[in-house]
Amino acid sequence: MKYIIALSLPIIILFQLSLLEGFKYLHFIPNLILVFFVFLAVYMDLKNSVIYAFIIGLTLDTLSINTFGIYSAFYILMAIIIDFIKKYIGTAKSFSLVLISTALSSLLLIVIESLIISSLKGSNIGVIMPIISSLFLRVVSSTMTVFIFYPIFNSINIKNPTYE
Amino acid sequence: MNKKKLIITAISCFMLILVLHYTGLSKGPERVIKTVFSPIGIFFSGIGENFKSYSTAVSTIGDLQKDNQKLKNKISTLMTEISTMEEAKKENDNLKKLLKFTQTTKVNYISAEVIFYDPSNLRQAIMINRGSKDGIKNGNPVISEGYIIGRISEVSETSSKVLLTIDPDSILPAAVQATSSTGLIKGQIGFGLLLDNIPQGEKIIKGDIVITSGLGGEMPRGLIIGTIDEVNSRDNGIYQQARVRPAANLKNLRQVLILY
Numbered sequence: 001m002k003y004i005i006a007l008s009l010p011i012i013i014l015f016q017l018s019l020l021e022g023f024k025y026l027h028f029i030p031n032l033i034l035v036f037f038v039f040l041a042v043y044m045d046l047k048n049s050v051i052y053a054f055i056i057g058l059t060l061d062t063l064s065i066n067t068f069g070i071y072s073a074f075y076i077l078m079a080i081i082i083d084f085i086k087k088y089i090g091t092a093k094s095f096s097l098v099l100i101s102t103a104l105s106s107l108l109l110i111v112i113e114s115l116i117i118s119s120l121k122g123s124n125i126g127v128i129m130p131i132i133s134s135l136f137l138r139v140v141s142s143t144m145t146v147f148i149f150y151p152i153f154n155s156i157n158i159k160n161p162t163y164e
Numbered sequence: 165m166n167k168k169k170l171i172i173t174a175i176s177c178f179m180l181i182l183v184l185h186y187t188g189l190s191k192g193p194e195r196v197i198k199t200v201f202s203p204i205g206i207f208f209s210g211i212g213e214n215f216k217s218y219s220t221a222v223s224t225i226g227d228l229q230k231d232n233q234k235l236k237n238k239i240s241t242l243m244t245e246i247s248t249m250e251e252a253k254k255e256n257d258n259l260k261k262l263l264k265f266t267q268t269t270k271v272n273y274i275s276a277e278v279i280f281y282d283p284s285n286l287r288q289a290i291m292i293n294r295g296s297k298d299g300i301k302n303g304n305p306v307i308s309e310g311y312i313i314g315r316i317s318e319v320s321e322t323s324s325k326v327l328l329t330i331d332p333d334s335i336l337p338a339a340v341q342a343t344s345s346t347g348l349i350k351g352q353i354g355f356g357l358l359l360d361n362i363p364q365g366e367k368i369i370k371g372d373i374v375i376t377s378g379l380g381g382e383m384p385r386g387l388i389i390g391t392i393d394e395v396n397s398r399d400n401g402i403y404q405q406a407r408v409r410p411a412a413n414l415k416n417l418r419q420v421l422i423l424y
Contacts, residue, residue, distance in 0.1 A: 014201065021281035025415045033283070046167055050174045058181065062197045065282050065289035065317065065325055065333075069182045076174050083167070110285055117286045117332050117353060134354075135285055 004156060005040070009052070012036050013059055027134040030141040031106060033060070037075060038102045038146075039153050041082040049079040067116065074112055078105045095150055102146050106139040198291075198323050201280070233419065236309065237275060240421050243310015244273075244387065247375065251386025271384065273421050274298055276306075279323065286353055288331040289314075290417060295322045304424045305376070305383040311412035312336075312376060312387040313420065324422075329389060330357060330414060338389055339377035340368050346377045349389055349408065357390055357408035364404055368395055374408050384423065 016032045023029045037056055041049040057072030064071065082101050089097065184190040248271065276292035294300050296319045304316040306326045314334065317327040327334050331351040338349035338359060345366035350358045359374055372392045378385030390408040397404040 010201075017280040017283055021283060022278075022417075024281060024285075031283075047170055050170060054174075054177065059197060059201075060283050061185075062194045063201065063280055063282075063291060064284060065287050065327060065331070066284050068185050069178070071283070072178055072181065076178060079174075080171060113284055113286050138285060 009036070009055070013056070017063060028137040028141045030145040031109070031138065032142075032145065034105055034109065035102055035142055035145045035149055037078065038082065038098060038105055039149055041079050042086065042098050042101060043153060046079060046083040049082065050076060053079040066113075070112065070116065074109060078108070081105075081108075095146070098150060099143060099146050103139060103143045106142045110135050110139065195320055198320050237419065237421075240307060240310050241273060244307050244421070244423070247310065247388045248384060248386045251375065251384075255385070272299070272424050274300070274424065276324075276420050276422055278417050278420065286332070288328040288334075288351065288414070289317070290326045290328065290420075292324050292326055292420060292422075293322065294422060295320050295324050297321050299424050300324050300422055301424060303382045304422050305387060306420050306422050307387065308412045308414075308417055308420045310388065311410070312383075312389055313410075313412045313414060313417065315383065316422065326420070328414060330410060336383075336389070337377040337379040338374050339385070340366070340392070341373040341375050343367060343372070346379060347403075349374060357410055359392065359406040359408050360403065362404045362406065364397070364402065366404070368392060368404070368406055370395065387423075 012032050020029050020032065033056060037049075037052060040052050044052075053075035054072060057075040060071035061068050081104070085097065085101060085104075089100075181190065185194075274294060276294040278290045279293050280291040282289040282291075292306075300316055300319050302316055302319055305312055306314050306316065312329065314326045314328040314331070315336070316324050318325040329336060329349065329351055332353050334351035336349045337346065339346045340359075340362070343366055345362050345368060347362040348360050350360055352358050357374075359368075362368060370392055374389045374392060376383050376385055376387040376389060388411050390410040390412075392406045393409045394407040395404065396406060
């Protein structure tokens with residue numbers, strides 16, 4: 001199964017960056033990279049999810065205009081947070097766990113990006129408020145994508161790709 | 165490896181990567197990522213363009229689409245030429261009056277395809293398939309359909325990042341074409357532009373065309389940025405501001421021209 005993931009990952013990154021992000025102005029375009037990563041983090045152990053966090057984060061950092069390191073830091077942080085949630089809230093690969101993790105990570109990404117933007121604009125969080133509400137649509141759409149990904153991930157039954 | 169050790173290792177690796185990046189030692193691997201992703205990116209963005217075309221127009225089939233693209237490119241070139249010529253004419257007249265001095269400026273164009281859009285929720289940038297080997301340099305203006313859409317912010321060998329004018333971090337020296345009042349055009353979050361630092365005494369009205377002022381020498385004067393949508397003038401302020409509607413269609417970028 002690790003080959004399926006290894007092949008799916010660049011396809012999803014490319015699909016998101018060269019196609020879906022082109023429709024960013026519509027606001028309800030989901031962040032498939034993030035949703036895919038959340039599934040990996042929920043279904044895998046911390047070691048593997050941190051490795052994938054590095055791969056995804058560094059790729060996005062290289063291709064993005066944002067400060068280098070933002071995405072790597074974010075995805076590593078998410079791997080740790082999701083591991084924490086798994087440990088203290090529920091260890092099963094339940095649908096609600098994926099749903100909560102996706103919503104949380106989408107929200108956190110927007111908050112982090114908003115803080116960076118507000119620092120660019122002179123530490124005035126007020127400038128980003130008008131757009132924040134529309135960005136919540138993205139949180140909702142990303143969370144809704146879980147409904148599509150969940151049966152797929154359950155069907156390929158990822159246990160721990162490294163040890164297969 | 166226990167979790168504590170794993171987290172410490174991850175953080176150490178992350179710090180190491182940051183150090184390598186900011187000292188320029190990771191340029192090789194970064195170039196590999198960009199080079200590997202670029203051709204596949206063109207393929208995917210091509211799919212995206214087709215999807216956009218089919219969803220907006222029924223008649224975009226076969227040769228018509230190719231012809232359309234060629235004509236768009238032609239229009240882009242001509243629009244830029246017109247806007248720069250208008251400014252050149254004005255400049256020429258002024259110089260003739262003052263110094264009897266003529267100046268010829270040769271501008272080169274190169275077309276590029278959009279490979280990637282920025283993954284950020286709030287930033288507005290694109291990556292194109294032209295780089296330093298094509299003569300692209302940092303700060304080069306990028307135009308689409310004859311209007312300026314941004315400038316080159318990062319160049320690698322085969323690709324470049326373009327910071328769009330609507331990005332919150334983008335600032336360009338601008339001028340109002342009708343009055344020649346100069347100011348700064350700043351990107352706003354949510355596809356908007358703000359013309360700032362216009363002195364209170366200057367008269368600007370809705371509908372005025374905003375162009376690049378050419379101050380600073382980074383880009384030529386006369387590239388159309390947009391039109392003034394709303395003027396915000398306060399009696400107690402030193403400067404007045406105006407909301408500007410971008411002239412270019414920044415929501416559907418596929419092919420762009422770079423001036424160098």
